[in-house]
Amino acid sequence: MEKVPDSDFLVQFGKQVEKFRKKKKLSYRKLAQNCNIDYSDISKIEKGKANITMLTLLELAKGLEIHPKKLLDFEFDFED
Numbered sequence: 001m002e003k004v005p006d007s008d009f010l011v012q013f014g015k016q017v018e019k020f021r022k023k024k025k026l027s028y029r030k031l032a033q034n035c036n037i038d039y040s041d042i043s044k045i046e047k048g049k050a051n052i053t054m055l056t057l058l059e060l061a062k063g064l065e066i067h068p069k070k071l072l073d074f075e076f077d078f079e080d
Contacts, residue, residue: 013072035063037056
């Protein structure tokens with residue numbers, strides 16, 4: 001079975017978002033209010049079901065009150 005790196009990346013990114021959201025003790029709805037993203041979209045992002053834009057990355061970081069690079073700071077194995 002062939003590994004799909006793009007979906008793995010989205011799942012890992014989603015885990016980062018979830019980690020920081022929980023660390024800040026924010027619900028989906030509160031984070032959504034903080035960053036102007038629908039709460040259902042935040043759920044999709046955390047589950048790795050959404051491929052977001054750079055602007056959404058910035059909005060998430062703003063809502064979490066962290067630098068955007070922290071959301072991308074995780075181990076990932078790039079495959080050819």
